[in-house]
Amino acid sequence: MNKIQEISHWLKVKNVDMTFITSKENILYLTGFDCDPHERMLALVVFQSETPLLIVPKLDESDAQQSAWNHDILGIDDTDDTWKMIQTAVYQRRQRIASIAIETEHLIYDRVTGLNGAFANPSFVRVEEKIQALRAAKSQQELVIIREAARIADYAIEIGAQELAEGKTEMEVLAALEYQLKKEGITKMSFETMVLTGTNAASPHGVPGNTKIQKGDLVLFDLGVVVDGYCSDISRTLAFGAVNEKQKDIYQTVLNAQVAACEAVKPGITCAALDKIARDVIVDAGYGQYFTHRLGHGIGISIHEFPYLTSISDTIITPGMTFTIEPGIYVPGIAGVRIEDDIFVTETGAEILTKHTKELIIL
Numbered sequence: 001m002n003k004i005q006e007i008s009h010w011l012k013v014k015n016v017d018m019t020f021i022t023s024k025e026n027i028l029y030l031t032g033f034d035c036d037p038h039e040r041m042l043a044l045v046v047f048q049s050e051t052p053l054l055i056v057p058k059l060d061e062s063d064a065q066q067s068a069w070n071h072d073i074l075g076i077d078d079t080d081d082t083w084k085m086i087q088t089a090v091y092q093r094r095q096r097i098a099s100i101a102i103e104t105e106h107l108i109y110d111r112v113t114g115l116n117g118a119f120a121n122p123s124f125v126r127v128e129e130k131i132q133a134l135r136a137a138k139s140q141q142e143l144v145i146i147r148e149a150a151r152i153a154d155y156a157i158e159i160g161a162q163e164l165a166e167g168k169t170e171m172e173v174l175a176a177l178e179y180q181l182k183k184e185g186i187t188k189m190s191f192e193t194m195v196l197t198g199t200n201a202a203s204p205h206g207v208p209g210n211t212k213i214q215k216g217d218l219v220l221f222d223l224g225v226v227v228d229g230y231c232s233d234i235s236r237t238l239a240f241g242a243v244n245e246k247q248k249d250i251y252q253t254v255l256n257a258q259v260a261a262c263e264a265v266k267p268g269i270t271c272a273a274l275d276k277i278a279r280d281v282i283v284d285a286g287y288g289q290y291f292t293h294r295l296g297h298g299i300g301i302s303i304h305e306f307p308y309l310t311s312i313s314d315t316i317i318t319p320g321m322t323f324t325i326e327p328g329i330y331v332p333g334i335a336g337v338r339i340e341d342d343i344f345v346t347e348t349g350a351e352i353l354t355k356h357t358k359e360l361i362i363l
Contacts, residue, residue, distance in 0.1 A: 003030050003134060004052055010130050017094060019046045019101040019127055020115060025301045028229055032068025041076055050093040053205045055086060073161040073342050101127035119346050129235050132306040137320035142230065143344060146322055149232035150342050150353035152225045156181060157236050157356045162222050164363055170195045170208035190224030190231035190303045201336030204293055204328060215241035218335050224303060231303045233324050234354045235340035239362040247335045251360050257281035257327040258339045261295060265343055265350035271313035278327045288328045296324035299342060323343040
């Protein structure tokens with residue numbers, strides 16, 4: 001079954017009349033059409049057996065027609081009666097709509113109100129778990145794309161390392177790195193690139209600024225690129241000049257934790273077990289209070305997606321999943337270190353997609 005057929009079959013099993021899917025990431029995954037509608041309507045309507053419908057802003061209709069989507073398209077202009085058009089198109093396919101599967105974490109209240117008005121207060125059910133399950137198992141075609149995104153992320157770290165120089169600011173390094181990638185055809189980063197130096201790196205979600213790189217700094221890079229709609233995500237921490245023993249100890253502890261978790265990845269282990277493996281290494285070294293986030297997260301069309309590697313997640317790792325492993329230690333006023341790889345789960349273990357060395361590089 002293809003993806004739309006999978007959704008149709010799920011609707012039959014659940015006895016739900018249709019979906020109303022609105023997140024652009026899920027629509028890209030299910031239709032092959034990549035669109036940012038801004039405030040306009042973008043939605044995918046799938047039925048148990050009737051012809052599915054892709055609803056797009058009128059100005060994006062021609063792009064949708066040229067995409068991989070080969071079913072019906074409804075283009076809605078800014079001056080059209082949106083809900084009347086949707087109601088008419090749906091009732092042409094299915095006469096009774098008593099229940100609708102929606103993304104409860106995405107659909108805004110205004111559109112819930114619109115659905116209630118168009119279809120006489122239907123009941124709503126969650127569709128997230130079904131789409132999560134589909135997206136979690138990456139196909140070989142998806143894996144090829146993610147491997148390429150990971151390869152470019154490795155290259156981006158190399159560019160960043162070459163740009164480091166005493167007196168340069170974090171933003172200057174960041175700008176040079178992204179400029180070089182854009183010159184080579186990378187149009188989109190997975191998220192806002194992070195280049196953090198010295199004590200700034202002790203903030204897990206620090207914001208690059210005008211802090212200058214100095215000898216003895218650890219410099220943290222966290223970045224990723226988008227290739228054909230799929231994301232990569234890598235973190236490396238480099239030493240600019242000789243660093244002290246405390247910094248080395250923090251780095252080695254994070255590396256030990258990261259390697260231990262990567263080596264433990266295999267089908268059947270839980271997300272919580274992987275988190276514990278890495279966290280125990282850091283706790284045993286005396287830095288437990290400074291590892292303040294989850295071990296990792298799924299990657300794919302979204303930079304953060306299912307599964308989430310937390311200490312309380314009983315999700316079982318299965319073949320085809322792709323996710324990050326990224327332990328970190330952040331000691332305020334001293335140093336921040338994070339080491340992150342992208343992982344693909346095989347039938348027997350794992351393939352590490354990001355290949356850049358994790359040994360401490362002193363520049």
